Amino acid sequence: MILLQGSGVGAGIAIGTAFVTDTAAVESSFEVIEHDRLTTEVELLDLALKRTAETLRKTRTEVPEDAPHEIAAFLEAHVLMVEDETLREETVNIVYRESVSAETALMIHRDDLIKVFESMEDEYLRSKKDDVSQVISQIHRQLLVLKGEDDKRTEQDLSEYIVVAHELTPADTVSFTNLKMRAFVTDLGSRISHVAILARSLKIPAVVGLHGEVRHIPHGALVAVDSHTGQVIVNPDEQTLEELTRRHQEYDRQHQQLLAIRHLNSITLDEHEITLLANVELPSEIDTALESGASGVGLYRTEYLFMNRAQSPSEEEQYESYRQVVQALDNVTIRTLDLGADKQVDGGRRQGKVATNPALGVRAVRFCLRSPDMFRTQLRAILRAAVYGNVQCMIPMLSNLEELAQVKATVARVANDLRKENIEHNSTVPIGGMIEVPAAAITADQFAQHLDFLSIGTNDLIQYTLAIDRVDDEVNYLYDPLHPSVLTLVKHTIDAGRKFDKPVSLCGEMASDSNYTRLLLGMGLRIFSMDPATLLEVKQVVMSSSVEQVVGYVSEIINCQNSLKRLELLEQLNRIDLTDRSAKAFA
Numbered sequence: 001m002i003l004l005q006g007s008g009v010g011a012g013i014a015i016g017t018a019f020v021t022d023t024a025a026v027e028s029s030f031e032v033i034e035h036d037r038l039t040t041e042v043e044l045l046d047l048a049l050k051r052t053a054e055t056l057r058k059t060r061t062e063v064p065e066d067a068p069h070e071i072a073a074f075l076e077a078h079v080l081m082v083e084d085e086t087l088r089e090e091t092v093n094i095v096y097r098e099s100v101s102a103e104t105a106l107m108i109h110r111d112d113l114i115k116v117f118e119s120m121e122d123e124y125l126r127s128k129k130d131d132v133s134q135v136i137s138q139i140h141r142q143l144l145v146l147k148g149e150d151d152k153r154t155e156q157d158l159s160e161y162i163v164v165a166h167e168l169t170p171a172d173t174v175s176f177t178n179l180k181m182r183a184f185v186t187d188l189g190s191r192i193s194h195v196a197i198l199a200r201s202l203k204i205p206a207v208v209g210l211h212g213e214v215r216h217i218p219h220g221a222l223v224a225v226d227s228h229t230g231q232v233i234v235n236p237d238e239q240t241l242e243e244l245t246r247r248h249q250e251y252d253r254q255h256q257q258l259l260a261i262r263h264l265n266s267i268t269l270d271e272h273e274i275t276l277l278a279n280v281e282l283p284s285e286i287d288t289a290l291e292s293g294a295s296g297v298g299l300y301r302t303e304y305l306f307m308n309r310a311q312s313p314s315e316e317e318q319y320e321s322y323r324q325v326v327q328a329l330d331n332v333t334i335r336t337l338d339l340g341a342d343k344q345v346d347g348g349r350r351q352g353k354v355a356t357n358p359a360l361g362v363r364a365v366r367f368c369l370r371s372p373d374m375f376r377t378q379l380r381a382i383l384r385a386a387v388y389g390n391v392q393c394m395i396p397m398l399s400n401l402e403e404l405a406q407v408k409a410t411v412a413r414v415a416n417d418l419r420k421e422n423i424e425h426n427s428t429v430p431i432g433g434m435i436e437v438p439a440a441a442i443t444a445d446q447f448a449q450h451l452d453f454l455s456i457g458t459n460d461l462i463q464y465t466l467a468i469d470r471v472d473d474e475v476n477y478l479y480d481p482l483h484p485s486v487l488t489l490v491k492h493t494i495d496a497g498r499k500f501d502k503p504v505s506l507c508g509e510m511a512s513d514s515n516y517t518r519l520l521l522g523m524g525l526r527i528f529s530m531d532p533a534t535l536l537e538v539k540q541v542v543m544s545s546s547v548e549q550v551v552g553y554v555s556e557i558i559n560c561q562n563s564l565k566r567l568e569l570l571e572q573l574n575r576i577d578l579t580d581r582s583a584k585a586f587a
């Protein structure tokens with residue numbers, strides 16, 4: 001029996017036979033070519049590009065009607081990448097410059113692009129390197145077909161099988177889903193990569209990010225995939241199989257139990273109403289948000305819409321996406337683009353200089369104010385979609401009031417343009433800001449006076465306050481939501497909102513972790529926005545807490561000078577007998 005650990009995505013536990021695919025990222029040796037054959041290589045490359053685009057388009061037409069719409073979107077995005085002139089141009093340049101085969105040139109170009117993506121500080125954007133790799137692997141395979149060195153693909157029914165691959169492209173995933181695969185595991189991919197999103201939407205158990213470990217899974221072996229723990233068990237013994245069945249029943253039981261509170265009011269034992277909202281990245285997450293019983297969307301990360309494509313989405317496309325979410329969920333906080341610095345909208349393909357400290361560079365609102373056309377287009381789409389429900393517009397990474405004044409002036413101008421053009425819109429959309437830079441948190445009183453609402457972004461607030469790159473594993477151990485400086489800034493922001501009667505929400509990961517729910521309630525937080533998958537767990541804690549009981553712990557925890565002791569205090573707070581209103585405040 002072998003136990004492998006990756007990131008669990010999708011839903012549930014599956015046990016089946018390993019189907020080891022031939023979809024591994026294709027590698028070729030460095031192949032130098034005679035000068036007079038280089039033109040032939042370029043002709044083959046052109047043919048391979050054409051065939052890859054055709055194959056992807058064909059797969060697109062085979063996507064089942066009822067499949068989540070992002071599957072088609074992924075395939076379209078990959079077609080755009082294949083047809084991107086810069087991809088061809090740079091590969092052709094390498095063929096001539098290095099005198100190498102088209103395959104070798106593709107590999108060199110892929111590695112260069114991947115380096116650019118890997119240098120990005122945003123986890124989501126870094127995960128886009130998988131798309132580059134997938135697209136280039138597909139072109140590569142076409143080249144091998146053209147040169148007669150192809151491998152064979154399967155047509156067999158995979159309903160008994162767990163697909164095992166170094167990497168799956170969205171196209172592969174569609175094909176394997178059509179062949180009814182039971183689950184899949186891959187070396188590449190992160191929790192927010194395309195395959196992970198697909199697994200979630202298709203509700204298939206999957207484990208991604210096994211970092212080369214799939215080589216330990218022989219074709220035909222019995223494999224268990226636990227999407228909750230991220231474990232892949234090869235040749236599980238009897239006892240493990242029993243344990244998996246027990247776990248499966250336990251997950252099911254917990255899920256059913258939580259579903260029972262879905263329609264209940266989110267209210268504490270001492271009658272404080274708590275708003276629980278969902279964070280979403282794509283319109284396709286609407287169903288998950290609705291299933292969780294979220295009362296709206298507290299953070300719509302719109303930058304997702306701009307990624308992995310040759311051109312920015314038009315006003316019309318943005319409007320449609322925003323409208324879809326607004327019509328389904330009614331209360332929606334749309335965050336303007338959080339892109340920038342090394343995170344270019346073209347996915348880094350026309351990448352220029354990389355900032356030394358990208359997280360401190362031109363990103364989010366700074367980027368938007370420097371890209372007025374793009375910003376105005378997005379604001380137009382937001383104001384237009386705001387006709388269909390309660391929409392709020394949220395500005396990321398504000399660090400001073402001048403930025404906010406510029407944003408407001410732009411919104412006013414956009415509203416005026418729409419009015420003159422007779423285009424239906426809502427010019428009274430509340431403008432809120434993310435409090436995620438320490439400067440904004442420290443001066444939250446000032447921001448509260450100029451914003452309609454505040455939303456605390458603890459992911460960045462912790463990064464900037466503690467000077468730790470949120471994506472650098474080496475300093476991960478310092479990432480501490482309970483650090484007194486972080487808690488002080490969170491509390492200060494909540495207090496500022498209360499003082500100026502402005503709603504304050506928290507939309508960083510801290511809101512998704514039910515370990516912090518009571519502490520945040522005690523600090524005065526009343527609006528939580530989170531990954532919908534965690535919403536019911538948080539709701540359960542809300543419903544079994546009393547603000548009155550937990551409030552006494554807050555200053556004790558904030559003022560505690562020892563990190564282990566703080567954790568102990570938090571555990572103690574979380575252990576208070578949930579139904580006992582008379583439990584004493586911390587002694």
Ligand code: PEP
Binds near residue numbers: 338457458459461
């Ligand atoms: C945050 O910083 O806490 C946040 C919610 O924004 P993002 O994670 O998208 O930077």
Ligand code: MG
Binds near residue numbers: 396436457459460
């Ligand atoms: Mg942020």
